[in-house]
Amino acid sequence: EPEVTQTPSHQVTQMGQEVILRCVPISNHLYFYWYRQILGQKVEFLVSFYNNEISEKSEIFDDQFSVERPDGSNFTLKIRSTKLEDSAMYFCASTSGTSGGLNTQYFGPGTRLTVL
Amino acid sequence: DQQVKQNSPSLSVQEGRISILNCDYTNSMFDYFLWYKKYPAEGPTFLISISSIKDKNEDGRFTVFLNKSAKHLSLHIVPSQPGDSAVYFCAASDDSGAGSYQLTFGKGTKLSVIP
Numbered sequence: 001e002p003e004v005t006q007t008p009s010h011q012v013t014q015m016g017q018e019v020i021l022r023c024v025p026i027s028n029h030l031y032f033y034w035y036r037q038i039l040g041q042k043v044e045f046l047v048s049f050y051n052n053e054i055s056e057k058s059e060i061f062d063d064q065f066s067v068e069r070p071d072g073s074n075f076t077l078k079i080r081s082t083k084l085e086d087s088a089m090y091f092c093a094s095t096s097g098t099s100g101g102l103n104t105q106y107f108g109p110g111t112r113l114t115v116l
Numbered sequence: 117d118q119q120v121k122q123n124s125p126s127l128s129v130q131e132g133r134i135s136i137l138n139c140d141y142t143n144s145m146f147d148y149f150l151w152y153k154k155y156p157a158e159g160p161t162f163l164i165s166i167s168s169i170k171d172k173n174e175d176g177r178f179t180v181f182l183n184k185s186a187k188h189l190s191l192h193i194v195p196s197q198p199g200d201s202a203v204y205f206c207a208a209s210d211d212s213g214a215g216s217y218q219l220t221f222g223k224g225t226k227l228s229v230i231p
């Protein structure tokens with residue numbers, strides 16, 4: 001069964017450093033998402049991406065964040081200058097987008113980002 | 117701003133009995149509601165969904181009920197099995213116009229099914 005993959009599974013970085021989190025969505029999917037879950041809190045939407053551009057973003061997704069689909073398979077989330085409060089589990093998700101809101105979003109296993 | 121609320125952080129149920137997980141929402145613009153299940157160190161896994169035009173959707177042991185007037189939905193699992201032990205997230209989405217249908221999640225309910 002196709003699945004969303006994410007690398008690395010755990011990333012440790014120093015405050016102020018740049019990190020890139022990588023995702024490979026399911027191959028025929030058209031919409032891609034990043035969510036995050038700070039420990040003990042709810043899963044929060046960060047950004048959605050369709051047709052090579054951002055379609056929606058939340059207030060969390062400020063200028064420190066960017067997304068890119070550099071080739072036909074990878075979808076990346078970059079944090080330019082990490083802060084302590086960026087420590088969280090980051091989930092990538094994708095969906096085919098053919099059935100509107102009932103399209104299942106398939107989630108990857110997540111990348112745990114720890115900012116020291 | 118808790119648009120989706122799961123007021124029970126945990127629930128314990130005996131194997132074979134019914135598990136009922138509840139979710140309330142405040143945003144009347146939500147059109148679609150979904151339940152995800154999450155094991156530790158894994159991403160959320162889709163379970164079942166329902167459109168706001170329906171009041172019930174069933175898939176095997178899982179049934180979701182939607183009461184739009186009360187802005188309430190529930191997930192029933194019957195019979196409950198030990199493998200159902202996980203954190204269950206209620207999520208909702210609407211068409212904000214861009215077609216992306218991003219999900220708004222509740223905080224989750226940890227279900228423990230006791231053998």
